[in-house]
Amino acid sequence: MMSKTWQKPLLAVLLVLAIVFPMLAANDYYIYVMSLAYIMAIAAVGLNLILGYTGQLNLAHAGFMAIGAYTVGILTVDYGVPYWVAFVVAGALSAIIGFFAGLLSLRLKGHFFSIFTLCVGFMIYLIIEKWDALTHGTVGIIDIPAPTGVGPIRFDNTWAQYYLVLFFLVVSLWLMSRIVNSLLGRAFIAIRNGEDLAETLGINLMRTKVLAFVLSTFYAGMAGALYAGFVRFIGPAMALESHTFDMIAFILVGGIGTLFGPLLGAILLTWLTQSLQFLQDFRMIVFGPLLILLVMFFPQGLIGYWRERQARRAAASVQDRRLQRSVVGPQQEVGTNA
Amino acid sequence: MNIFFQQVLNGLTLGSVYALVALGLTLVYGILHIPNFAHGALYMVGAYMAFYLVGSLGANYWVAMAGAALVVALLAVLSDRFIFHRLRNAPPLHDMIAAIGLLLFLEAGIQAIWGAEFHRLAPPYPQIVRLFDLVAPAQRLIIIAAAFGLMFVLHLFLTRTLTGSTIIAMAQNREGASLVGIDATKVSVITFAISGALAAVAATLFAPINLIYPSMGHLVIMKAFVIIILGGMGSIPGAIVGGLVIGFAESFGAFYVSTNYKDIIAFALLVLILSFRPQGLFPSGARA
Incomplete structure (x- = not known):
């Protein structure tokens, strides 16, 4: 495969860009915005697992992110629990609540x-x-x-927090790529493509779907826990469905059911809203029609579109080669096969 | 006795408003087979239209209601023609996301025009009706009477007229309806218009005893969804009965359990019922 050969260098370049970003950024505010985009991307990567790979539109995702954020907020502020203990509890609690919510909701x-x-x-x-x-x-x-701080590293400034968030983003993406490329990931995609067929193939529908749901709520809880430690203020509005819709917009713009789609969408749309500051409260006047136009004319998203083009090109080149071979003659072809 | 009567009255008021919204939702579900998440936004736009017509243009309450119904019906039809109809062959996920996009757009648009603050529609009938030792605000009685009147008219329209029968035929079997020569476009235009008008009427009826704000549709639409899941998607009697059940559960729950958590009651009921009966209380099948 042609794409595989330069996938690794491309990833390395992206990672280097992400690492040098704070040095290139004009001021700390840009670093702050980028870190927020990464946190939202972690949540969106989780939502993409249940929405993009398993094909279930979970509209409670922001709620689970809020559960993670509130776990950290309540434990650290009211009970004086150290941040990292609260962080682990946040992920676990979101996943546990997600398990029961999934058990109940996935019957539908x-x-x-x-x-x-x-x-x-x-x-x-x-x-x-x-x-x-x-x-x-x-x-x-x-x-x-x-x-x-962990050991000698302290997280009391924007730079350090940026790298902390980046670290978790890389870990989440790596983990997600392991999940979706595993047999389990194939099972998720099989369910998206057709539940009846997946069941016929011997996939336990309920168990697999609940697993996808729990994993996605775990991501949401982790993103929420990072959010609480980063923004350091949380309110009930973060559980609102409009927050889930933001994440759906990220996924759709970047490419639904692709590994990097949610990240690309989160970065693009976060910067778009930042550059349209006056739109802050009214961003949905732009995002709403954008969502509609996307599903109507561009449902595969940026990465999906790019992949389709690659596939078309590959198909075309295979066709070309076949044509050339048939021109050269049948003997040649037998020769190459032997 | 009087307190009990008050709760019954509250339950009936809430229930009839919910039923009107749920009816529109269930009718559109019958045609589209997708949950129209934008329906709550139509309800909200209806309230703002009535507020604008009464407050800024000084229209009569009932004229404002008709005006709001007209505008929202048009909006609903446009949303079908420009969005949902074009997406009819797309996966259901796309319809749902498009509906959400429309919802967000309408909310942000209204907020941009009228702001995020609360508005009030002056009650057109502030009188109190007394009957023996029972007391009732006139507006609540008007809500109940108008809502049930409208449901009765809708029932007659769906069962007694040819156009109404085509809507039911379409909901029962799309291919069958097309085979006998029913115009799918006409039916879906009429259905969307009715559903939009019902939402606007419900909003205008409820507005004088409630507040008007951009996200006012959220709770109502979610309760309407609870209602049509409980009542069976696409079922018209289910929507009415479900609306009343939720209305009564809320008014009695607010009084006997806690006012603070009254909005959760509907959802708790949904979770409870679906845990035991994933197919809903009245599984759809029998329609109209």
Whole structure:
């Protein structure tokens, strides 16, 4: 395969670019925005597993991100638990709640699942907003401590936090590539392509779907935990479905069901909203029609489009070679086969 | 007794508003076979239209209701023609995402025009009706009467007229309906218009005793979804019964359990029922 040969160098170049980015950035604010884009990308990579690879539109994803963020916020601020302990608990708790939510919601198929998860997300939001004693209600949690240092490394400035987030982004992408390229990943894709066929192939539908769901909520919880330590202020609004819609937009722009699609979309759209500052509150006036136009005319996203082009070119070149061979003559072909 | 009566009245008011919204949603589901997430935004636009017509143009309450119904019906038809109809051969995921895009657009658009703050529609009938020792605000009685009147008219339209029958035929079997010469385009235009008008009427009825703000549609649409899942997707009696069930559960829950958590009751009910009956209370099959 042609694409495989320069995939590795390309990844290396991207990684180097990401590492030198803070040195090239004009000010700390840019580094801050980029780190936020990475955190959102981690959450979107998780959503892509259940949406893009397994084909289930989970509208509660932001709720699970909020669970991760609130776990860190509550544990560190109210109970004085060290950040990294809270960080691990956040991932675990999101995955555990995700397991039960998945068990319940995945009994429903297609749009029933989507509607149900929409309701689950809204329940998470309402509980966070109303349960004053635990979550500080509408006020939110302020003054969440930044991640504590590990050994000699400290995370008290934007630069260090950028590299911390980048580290987790790379780990999440690496883990996701291992998942989707494994047999399990094939099972997810088989379910997306047709549940009946997947079941006939011997895939346990329920177990596989719940596993995809739990993994994606784990990603959401981790992204939420990073968010809490990075932004250091959280409010109930982060559980709202509009947050999930942001992530869906990232995935669609970058390429649904591709490894790097969510990252590309998160970076592009975050910078687009940043450059259209006046649009902050009204970004959906642009994003809404953008989503519609994307699914109508460009459903495969940037990376999907690029891959399709590659595939078309490869097919064309194979055809060319065949044509040439048939011109040269049949003997030649027998010769090359032997 | 009086307190109990108040809760019944509240339940009926909420229930009839929910039922109107759920009816529109279930009708469109029958045609599109996708959940129209943008339906809540149509409800919200309806409330703003009525607010604008009454507040800025000084229109009569009922004229404003008709105006709002007209505008939202048009909006719904346009959304079908320009978005959903074009996506009819796309995977269902695309329809849902497009509906979400429309929802976000309408919300942000309304917020850009009228701002994020709360608005109020002055109650056209602030009187209190007294009957024996029972007391009821006139607006609540109007909501209940108008909603049930409208449902009755809709029922007559769907069962007694040819156009209504074509809608039901289309919901039951798309190919069959096309085979007997039913114009799919006409049916879907009419269905979207009805569903938009129902949402706008529900919003205008409810607006005088409620607040108007850009995200007001969220809770209502989610409850409407709960209702049509419980009542069976595409089922019209299911939407009405489901609406009343949720309305009563909320009014009695708010009173006897907690006002703070009344909005969760509907969702808790959904989770509880679907845990035991994944197919809903009235599995769809029997329609209309």
